[in-house]
Amino acid sequence: MALETPNHTQTVAGWAAYDSSGKIAPYIFKRRENGVNDVTIQVMYCGICHTDLHHVKDDWGITMYPVVPGHEITGVITKVGSNVKNFKLGDRVGVGCLAASCLECEFCKNSQENYCDQIQFTYNGIFWDGSITYGGYSEMLVADHRYVVHVPDNLPMDAAAPLLCAGITVFSPMKDCQLLESPGKKVGIVGLGGLGHVAVKMAKAFGHQVTVISTSPSKENEAKQRLGADYFLVSTDAKQMQRGKRTLDVILDTVPAKHSLGPILELLKVNGTLVVVGAPDRPIELPSFPLIFGKRAVKGSMTGGMKETQEMMDVCGKHNITCDVELIKPDKINQALDRLARNDVRYRFVIDIAGTSKL
Numbered sequence: 001m002a003l004e005t006p007n008h009t010q011t012v013a014g015w016a017a018y019d020s021s022g023k024i025a026p027y028i029f030k031r032r033e034n035g036v037n038d039v040t041i042q043v044m045y046c047g048i049c050h051t052d053l054h055h056v057k058d059d060w061g062i063t064m065y066p067v068v069p070g071h072e073i074t075g076v077i078t079k080v081g082s083n084v085k086n087f088k089l090g091d092r093v094g095v096g097c098l099a100a101s102c103l104e105c106e107f108c109k110n111s112q113e114n115y116c117d118q119i120q121f122t123y124n125g126i127f128w129d130g131s132i133t134y135g136g137y138s139e140m141l142v143a144d145h146r147y148v149v150h151v152p153d154n155l156p157m158d159a160a161a162p163l164l165c166a167g168i169t170v171f172s173p174m175k176d177c178q179l180l181e182s183p184g185k186k187v188g189i190v191g192l193g194g195l196g197h198v199a200v201k202m203a204k205a206f207g208h209q210v211t212v213i214s215t216s217p218s219k220e221n222e223a224k225q226r227l228g229a230d231y232f233l234v235s236t237d238a239k240q241m242q243r244g245k246r247t248l249d250v251i252l253d254t255v256p257a258k259h260s261l262g263p264i265l266e267l268l269k270v271n272g273t274l275v276v277v278g279a280p281d282r283p284i285e286l287p288s289f290p291l292i293f294g295k296r297a298v299k300g301s302m303t304g305g306m307k308e309t310q311e312m313m314d315v316c317g318k319h320n321i322t323c324d325v326e327l328i329k330p331d332k333i334n335q336a337l338d339r340l341a342r343n344d345v346r347y348r349f350v351i352d353i354a355g356t357s358k359l
């Protein structure tokens with residue numbers, strides 16, 4: 001589709017999956033010219049989110065191949081459209097999940113573009129002009145400036161990249177649950193992966209007691225020593241889960257696979273809230289007893305609005321929160337995706353797109 005759109009004249013080198021085998025190979029494609037509201041970004045780094053894995057394998061049945069994944073993008077501005085006032089050449093910027101929204105609905109007007117029902121994503125979306133969007137596994141990106149944020153000067157571009165999706169996806173529900181302004185809460189994080197490890201760092205920086213709920217006993221030491229978690233529960237150990245009953249105020253569930261919310265809900269105090277951000281392809285189990293016996297609530301949350309994303313970047317700048325990353329060259333994307341599928345990453349792969357790091 002993109003190739004048929006008249007102003008798609010810029011040739012870009014990227015990496016795409018061509019079918020549901022999920023194998024990534026080089027892909028040359030076209031991007032639109034820089035419009036009046038656009039900025040052009042030389043991509044430096046792009047994180048590999050589990051959502052990329054869901055897309056390349058067509059887990060959710062919505063993938064339009066070839067798909068160029070990537071929505072944890074950092075880079076430098078090389079062109080600025082005439083309507084753009086808040087960015088200039090050379091600025092260090094980030095792009096996350098959002099490429100476009102209607103700009104007119106109550107959510108867009110209220111800085112919650114992420115809940116606009118016309119939302120289009122950075123990849124596997126359909127832009128205003130009818131072209132399919134291609135993400136950050138590519139050397140250059142043209143983005144509407146309304147969906148671009150500044151990266152604080154003190155944050156390294158590689159370790160900041162995953163903040164654009166993993167970071168905002170856990171920051172937004174934490175803010176929604178008043179965790180930014182009321183320290184001393186007991187917060188649980190289910191799944192210590194890309195999203196989970198940033199959530200631990202943020203919850204600690206905001207002054208909470210943090211419990212990690214994990215399927216991986218091998219992560220306990222690093223969760224406590226490196227990431228600062230206070231407690232660690234192995235979710236497959238019924239005794240440990242029993243000891244954790246009714247201890248937590250808020251839990252974020254980042255698990256990407258089918259599981260039951262029952263044992264997790266039991267960890268909440270009466271009136272506690274469980275926020276689901278993980279997106280398994282099959283329905284998660286929600287037994288009614290732990291819900292009704294504890295007057296507990298389950299809700300979802302999807303990425304964050306753009307104002308909130310900038311706020312999150314600034315908060316991370318202030319607290320020096322970055323992600324623990326394993327940098328790879330683009331020719332190692334397939335190995336990285338395989339390892340991500342096997343839960344073998346501490347804690348985010350980031351692709352060195354521009355080749356600026358010593359690897």
Ligand code: NAP
Pocket residue numbers: 048049050051054165166169190191192193194195196213214215216219254255256257258259276277278279280301302303340343347
């Ligand atoms: P990730 O790096 O793979 O981390 C997920 C963690 O969940 C793993 O490290 C593992 O932690 C645990 N886990 C994995 N498989 C499991 C299983 N079968 N049963 C129980 N636990 C399991 O993934 P991520 O990038 O953080 O993304 C997590 C999910 O969030 C994905 O589904 C992704 O699509 C979704 N997501 C949603 C949004 C949103 O806007 N809502 C945004 C971004 C991503 P332990 O080893 O500690 O158990």
Ligand code: ZN
Pocket residue numbers: 049050051052071165166
């Ligand atoms: Zn993501």
